[in-house]
Amino acid sequence: MEPEISNQSLLFLTVFVFIPLSLSYFYQLGLSRNILWSSIRGTLQLFAIGYLLTYLFDLQAGIGIPLMISIMIMVAAFHARLKGRELPNVFWYILAGLVVIEVSVLSMWLLFDMVEFTPSEVIPMSGMVIGNSMIAMGLALERMKNEFKENNGRLLAALSLGAKPNSASKLIVQKTLNAALIPNVDQLKTIGLVQLPGMMTGLILGGVEPVMAIKYQLVISLSIFSSVSLSAMFITLSMYRYFFNEQAQLLETEEEIRNQT
Amino acid sequence: MFRFEGVSYGPLKNLSFSINKKEKVMLFGPSGAGKSTLLFLFNRLHSPSEGQIYLEGQDVADYEVTALRKRVGLVLQEPNLFPGTVLDNIKYGPSIFGEWEDQDAKRLLQYVHLPSSYVNRDAEQLSGGEKQRVSLARTLANSPEILLLDEPTSALDYRTAEEIEDCLEILIEEHKLTMVMVTHNLNQARRLGDRGLFMVNGKIIEDGKISEMLTNPQTNELARFIEE
Numbered sequence A: 001m002e003p004e005i006s007n008q009s010l011l012f013l014t015v016f017v018f019i020p021l022s023l024s025y026f027y028q029l030g031l032s033r034n035i036l037w038s039s040i041r042g043t044l045q046l047f048a049i050g051y052l053l054t055y056l057f058d059l060q061a062g063i064g065i066p067l068m069i070s071i072m073i074m075v076a077a078f079h080a081r082l083k084g085r086e087l088p089n090v091f092w093y094i095l096a097g098l099v100v101i102e103v104s105v106l107s108m109w110l111l112f113d114m115v116e117f118t119p120s121e122v123i124p125m126s127g128m129v130i131g132n133s134m135i136a137m138g139l140a141l142e143r144m145k146n147e148f149k150e151n152n153g154r155l156l157a158a159l160s161l162g163a164k165p166n167s168a169s170k171l172i173v174q175k176t177l178n179a180a181l182i183p184n185v186d187q188l189k190t191i192g193l194v195q196l197p198g199m200m201t202g203l204i205l206g207g208v209e210p211v212m213a214i215k216y217q218l219v220i221s222l223s224i225f226s227s228v229s230l231s232a233m234f235i236t237l238s239m240y241r242y243f244f245n246e247q248a249q250l251l252e253t254e255e256e257i258r259n260q261t
Numbered sequence B: 001m002f003r004f005e006g007v008s009y010g011p012l013k014n015l016s017f018s019i020n021k022k023e024k025v026m027l028f029g030p031s032g033a034g035k036s037t038l039l040f041l042f043n044r045l046h047s048p049s050e051g052q053i054y055l056e057g058q059d060v061a062d063y064e065v066t067a068l069r070k071r072v073g074l075v076l077q078e079p080n081l082f083p084g085t086v087l088d089n090i091k092y093g094p095s096i097f098g099e100w101e102d103q104d105a106k107r108l109l110q111y112v113h114l115p116s117s118y119v120n121r122d123a124e125q126l127s128g129g130e131k132q133r134v135s136l137a138r139t140l141a142n143s144p145e146i147l148l149l150d151e152p153t154s155a156l157d158y159r160t161a162e163e164i165e166d167c168l169e170i171l172i173e174e175h176k177l178t179m180v181m182v183t184h185n186l187n188q189a190r191r192l193g194d195r196g197l198f199m200v201n202g203k204i205i206e207d208g209k210i211s212e213m214l215t216n217p218q219t220n221e222l223a224r225f226i227e228e
């Protein structure tokens, strides 16, 4: 049976949004606007993407794929940048990181014939790689800022003992990467046991053989795992130095970090 | 040894003074006066926005910053130990300069009156006083010529603070160190120091022999500060 979701049943699903909405209102969580806005925005975005994808899938692969991937990377970079706005050039670092990761992953997929170069395969799978990398970079940036704040005294101690910024920040880099990678590692450990991953669920619902679906899922899970790890490492290792100036002094306020030369 | 000329930075306003070799300077004043900020200028954790700081006649900005910081040791109010063992902490500085040898550990722990069996202890498991001793040993490991201390005992109870003072008193004598110490404990200042700098609102308003300053304050501010 081909699953066919009617518009009425979609409408019915909105009931589920109203439950947290009313709870949030009741407990005065101040999230109501946020939930409402996110739901509406999410829905509209998905429909828009749906139509866009239909259009893109009809385009030649050589045009549709680079076009869509560029858009995804731009949007992802704009979004992840928000977590580290005061860091100089953060947008460009994220953009470069995402481009390199996506190009490498895609080349690997194509080189080993894991994925066919058609929009309907490349775009959703790239979307997962880019989206997860974006989240990892944002998480790493946020975490790194916190670690710098929390470890201010230790950093001063290290610098005052003669450490250069790169060795003084070892501790921070370590903790940041740990925090950014743990959810990812945990997810990989329990994959298929706790929840069937999204893509596999989709494929099975769409009528694909489970074993086939699992193969796809493995390709995507492992690709996501390595791209997420690489993106967190890349952004952490490229940005930590912006918390210091060239005299090996710690920059402590957002202004100092933003206005450094 | 150190000379400040018209130094301004953050809360500090146009400071000029000198510190001689082997002087034991106690820096005190109300909180927010700028004492920590001033201390951090000595080893270039901050750089003045105006004015110059000279170490032995040469602008501190002309020294290689890590070499300068090795000569000018700093102990903070909180021990801020690194994760790992006591040994990991005390070898941190010398390892940067490729000067660490494991047999140094025993001597350093002796300086701060800790048994040498402490080398392999987890730094996080130590008591507050022990942590502060390790922090002091960690700074001494670099064999600094000048020791800066930013209220190193203010987070400790009276007894523990006194034990640390004992260590300091002996160390300063034995190693002929120059010391600049921020403290709000005037008994401590009298015991460890020979010169006092009293600081209010980013300015040094009294400078003299510590015993005379405390018995015969020249300003209302200092008189009030002593009473409190």
Ligand SMILES: Nc1ncnc2c1ncn2[C@@H]1O[C@H](COP(=O)(O)OP(=O)(O)O)[C@@H](O)[C@H]1O
Residues within 6 Å of the ligand: B009, B010, B011, B030, B031, B032, B033, B034, B035, B036, B037, B038
């Ligand atoms: N770079 C700076 N610019 C402006 N104000 C600063 C700067 N650094 C510190 N301050 C302010 O100067 C005051 C004194 O700081 P501090 O040196 O820690 O005083 P103390 O150690 O005497 O208590 C604090 O209120 C702090 O907010």
Ligand SMILES: [Mg+2]
Residues within 6 Å of the ligand: B035, B036, B037, B150
């Ligand atoms: Mg202070």
